[in-house]
Amino acid sequence: MADIAFLLLIFFLVTTTMDVDSGITRRLPPPVEQPDVDIKVKERNVLNILVNKNNRLLVNGEPGDIKTLKEVVKDFMTPHFPDDPNFPEVEEKNVPLLGNIYASKGVISLKNDRGTSYDMYIKVQNELARAFNEIKDELAQSKFGTKTDKLSDEKREAINEAVPVRVSEAEPENIGDR
């Protein structure tokens, strides 16, 4: 009896995999029918991030670094009031549970080369997510006194509505090969 139990135990010990699937969840935009029609967004509302095939960053025309990217994005996306022409426009929004708040109209535009490594792409996505999560945490801290992950579902919903994650990925262009 004990032998059979041991045998089964060893079998399940060997076959078991304890990995939990986790990752960065994103929503892809629906396909565009007419790629020629551009949606005009004011230049001050956009933070352009380019990643080239050597995994170098260009943030709004200046060489950037992955280490400082989070701060740049966070600074850009935090609503500045009164209006500052160096930062995106702010709009007043009425969000349930939060009342009237100021929200940034900023958009992060991310564009990568075909030769960019996946590792770098994930790093950039991770830094963007970190920046947004910190803004959300700060808002949650000031409004509810706790961090976002400790809030109830409807409060978290309100925070998510107040700080929308606006990361737009440019339509890929085929320049050169691989």
Place this chain on the structure above:
Amino acid sequence: MSKFKSSKTKGTPAISTSSLPDIIFMLLFFFMVTTQMRETSLRVKVKLPLATEIQKLEKKSLVSYIYIGPPTNVAIYGTESRIQLNDQYARVADVPEFVASEREARNEADRNLLTTSLKVHKDTKMGIVTDVKQELRKAGAFKINYSTLKGVNK
């Protein structure tokens, strides 16, 4: 009188092993419950990148997987990154069909909750990933998850 004394053993008595089967059974049931068999055998190497801002995938049954990475058998297939759908290599053009068949396999109510998990080797170039993403967009599978491990990049 001393001949009775010598038969007595000195030192601590042996630990009772009568509860050992119980412990073994407990472990057995634990592993039986937590185990899950891998359905597909990997034909590509997938070494996931690290990230910190990760979310857990909630419902495993509503996740379909796309593996992208260099083939395990370098001698035959070379080192260029390939896409693996189900159990075999596939081309980018096969992705919509894969999405359709994955959808077909789910309940009607759950079909638009389907998440596509991209398990991509960290050294893969973005070109192939972008192509797959474009195909997913066209196929209407908008919810995607870049599978990563939890950890801090150096």
